[in-house]
Amino acid sequence: MTTETGGAIVRAMAEGDRTALARAFDRYAPTLTRYAWALVDDRQDVEEVVQDSFLTLWQRSSTLELPAETVLPWLLVVCRNHAFNAGRKRSRHRADELPETLAAPDDHTEAAEQLRWVRAEIAALPDLDRRICELCLLEGHSYAEAADLLGLTVGAITQRVSRNRRRLKKVVMHDGH
Template identity: 80%
Template sequence: MTTGTETDEAIVRSMAHGDKTALARAFDRYAATLTRYAWALADDRQDVEEIVQDSFLTLWQRAATLELPADTMLPWLLVVCRNHAFNTGRKQARRRADELPEQLAAPEDHAEARERLRWVRDEIAALPETDRRICELCLLDGHSYSEAAEMLGLSVGAVTQRVSRSRRRLKKVVMHDEH
């Protein structure tokens, strides 16, 4: 893509030769578009900013070997942005997975812990069939998302989204003790 007289190819070649101002020109040209796209993939401002920054850092790091299939770097940047967003989502899912057992095991009183766990199991049982099965496989039985996806004939993305949604619901029950 050309804006003025400089092509994206020229910007990438300048970056490949260590020109930091070329990175700034690429950022000026595409940051707004990448930010809007990142908002479609992430819910948190900090995550969006990190995803966009990581995308431009990847551009900087790969400039020497980057071959643009078109006269614009935008499609490549969008794919990189999407990949960084998915990686951010996976990191957060692992962090949440680590936090949920700690929250369930936190009470010193075993009777209280059993009671909390009963509410969680009740909430899981109340989920729609597919969500319930995914929670049982991933959260209770310890299967990976890809294993659960294969067992249920779903995509890994679908399993990830359903687990995330169910975890939010379960966390709300555990943390707010709605019952």
């Protein structure tokens, strides 16, 4: 039985240690596989979700800040997100199989208008909140990267992103945009 923590494995990955990824896979793949089966019902999707979760871990290892020395809670959230995306892909695939009258329109004008509107709402935020949303939500920076760029703690970034997501969602849901 190994005593190496998940945090130590992630730090080794951040240094480029590919065997650390293998150790993480050996330790956490069975749990993630069981969890993925609870979220998706196709073997190929389960395998893809688990593989994508570990790929995300590898890609994010250098910026990942774990609140404890375990990576499992983070992996479970990533797994859930990948499972959700797999479900959306499957839904889009089914939409492609629908008769032409029921398929989604090819015109992306409405989507572009919604994106313009969301960007306008973000632009109206106070300067610090606007910059945080731009970095994390639009440019894809991690919370740790945004914290470094702005001289804040990861906790402050997390709190502000969460608050602004709720605000934007509330405005979207109640404003009919």
